[in-house]
Amino acid sequence: SAEKVFPDSFKFGAAGASYQIEGAWNEDGKGPNIWDTFAHIPGKIKNNSTGDVACDSYHKYKEDVAILKDLGVKLYRFSISWSRIMPDGTPYNINQAGIDYYVNLVHELIDNGIEPVVTLYHWDLPQHLEDLGGWLNPRIADYFGDYARVVYKTLGPYVKYWITINEPSTTCNAGYGQGAHAPGKDLIGDGIYLCAQNNARAHAKAYRIYETEFKQQYGGKVTINVPIAMYYPKTTSSLDAEAAERTFEFNVGLYANAIFKSNWPQVVIDRVANRSKLEGYSFSRLPEFSQEEIEYISGTYDYFALNMYTSNIVEYADEGEISTPTIWLDQGTITSADPSWPKSASSWLNSDPPGIRHVLNKVQEKYNPSEIVITENGWSDTGELDDQKRITYYKEYMSNILDAILEDGINVTGYTLWSLLDNFEWAEGFTQRFGIIQVDFDSPSRTRTYKSSAHWYKRVIQARAIVD
Numbered sequence: 001s002a003e004k005v006f007p008d009s010f011k012f013g014a015a016g017a018s019y020q021i022e023g024a025w026n027e028d029g030k031g032p033n034i035w036d037t038f039a040h041i042p043g044k045i046k047n048n049s050t051g052d053v054a055c056d057s058y059h060k061y062k063e064d065v066a067i068l069k070d071l072g073v074k075l076y077r078f079s080i081s082w083s084r085i086m087p088d089g090t091p092y093n094i095n096q097a098g099i100d101y102y103v104n105l106v107h108e109l110i111d112n113g114i115e116p117v118v119t120l121y122h123w124d125l126p127q128h129l130e131d132l133g134g135w136l137n138p139r140i141a142d143y144f145g146d147y148a149r150v151v152y153k154t155l156g157p158y159v160k161y162w163i164t165i166n167e168p169s170t171t172c173n174a175g176y177g178q179g180a181h182a183p184g185k186d187l188i189g190d191g192i193y194l195c196a197q198n199n200a201r202a203h204a205k206a207y208r209i210y211e212t213e214f215k216q217q218y219g220g221k222v223t224i225n226v227p228i229a230m231y232y233p234k235t236t237s238s239l240d241a242e243a244a245e246r247t248f249e250f251n252v253g254l255y256a257n258a259i260f261k262s263n264w265p266q267v268v269i270d271r272v273a274n275r276s277k278l279e280g281y282s283f284s285r286l287p288e289f290s291q292e293e294i295e296y297i298s299g300t301y302d303y304f305a306l307n308m309y310t311s312n313i314v315e316y317a318d319e320g321e322i323s324t325p326t327i328w329l330d331q332g333t334i335t336s337a338d339p340s341w342p343k344s345a346s347s348w349l350n351s352d353p354p355g356i357r358h359v360l361n362k363v364q365e366k367y368n369p370s371e372i373v374i375t376e377n378g379w380s381d382t383g384e385l386d387d388q389k390r391i392t393y394y395k396e397y398m399s400n401i402l403d404a405i406l407e408d409g410i411n412v413t414g415y416t417l418w419s420l421l422d423n424f425e426w427a428e429g430f431t432q433r434f435g436i437i438q439v440d441f442d443s444p445s446r447t448r449t450y451k452s453s454a455h456w457y458k459r460v461i462q463a464r465a466i467v468d
């Protein structure tokens with residue numbers, strides 16, 4: 001038959017992240033991070049939930065790996081909790097118990113034929129470093145570099161796929177722009193841009209350290225990952241077409257351009273300079289990179305990693321139409337969802353399967369990477385075991401990925417769906433569930449149960465094709 005199969009080069013996988021799954025927030029010498037602090041402030045998280053225990057994966061990692069093995073996945077993406085291995089974030093203080101945890105996890109994976117995909121930073125900054133200014137302090141690049149070196153030294157022999165920073169745009173927008181995520185800073189435009197610049201510097205530092213000190217010996221690949229939504233112009237007008245492109249550059253280019261091309265995107269430079277002037281500033285709120293920095297940051301990637309969930313409709317907007325200040329004025333757009341797209345339990349997440357094929361093509365055209373890994377893709381509901389909508393979402397998105405590979409010739413080599421387990425969904429607590437495995441957060445043992453989607457994914461992996 002003409003059944004389409006995934007090429008041999010394509011690896012199926014699943015993903016999670018330290019604060020969302022590990023728990024053990026104050027065990028075995030781990031230091032506090034910004035999510036520990038933030039989640040403990042009443043009113044910040046739905047139902048005042050915390051990640052104190054979460055899925056308890058710190059104690060149950062062997063069970064998680066057994067599930068991964070049973071599913072047949074070849075990649076497991078997880079993140080390292082910086083303050084678990086360096087309690088205050090500095091190399092002065094190394095917590096061996098924390099290092100041991102990740103060494104054991106990696107060995108458990110490899111012994112079971114699963115390749116680790118390791119994220120160095122998935123939003124849980126050591127509190128001490130936040131107290132020094134966090135992602136607004138340019139020195140963060142140096143701290144991050146020292147941290148990365150410690151991790152490369154211990155896990156370097158076993159890890160071929162590295163991600164320095166997960167979704168810098170979310171850290172900067174939600175953490176330092178609107179304050180809905182830790183560290184809860186509400187600094188709108190100015191904070192977002194400083195954060196974006198320091199993320200690029202920190203990523204580049206971690207990349208260069210690997211390149212010069214470890215690459216020859218271990219031969220792994222390093223990149224950053226960025227979330228990319230599909231942005232459709234609302235009408236065929238050129239104003240809306242430009243608005244959609246601008247939205248891409250303010251949300252993706254702001255974090256990717258300096259790395260995958262060079263410097264900030266020109267449209268971002270121009271728009272922020274103009275707006276800053278109108279607002280009475282004598283300088284642009286978008287900080288400049290020196291020429292030396294531009295060269296240091298440019299080209300710091302060995303593959304492209306993207307998170308893709310959803311799409312948006314974009315229209316041009318002028319000042320009077322935008323109620324939220326600064327960055328949205330800089331961007332000059334309004335985004336919305338097409339009412340026909342199926343809705344998940346998360347307000348920002350709707351199903352538009354062709355969007356992922358468009359995004360893969362867009363990334364290929366714009367940045368021309370030789371390899372793409374989809375490091376997140378998934379659907380939220382309220383946790384039911386028979387999760388047919390999640391299966392439908394995955395079927396349709398994965399079939400668009402397959403078309404992008406087979407028909408558009410895009411080299412997608414890996415796919416780590418979000419998420420293996422139901423977990424702590426940041427400010428939403430446990431109210432939005434992304435897992436293919438259900439976790440009973442009321443049971444002390446955090447019992448794991450397969451959802452219909454887990455059984456389905458297992459069959460897909462066996463067939464290497466989209467099955468019913």
Ligand code: GCO
Nearest residue numbers: 017166167170307376418425
């Ligand atoms: C992300 C995050 C995940 C979220 C997921 C669903 O990188 O945004 O990696 O931590 O849980 O995206 O919102």
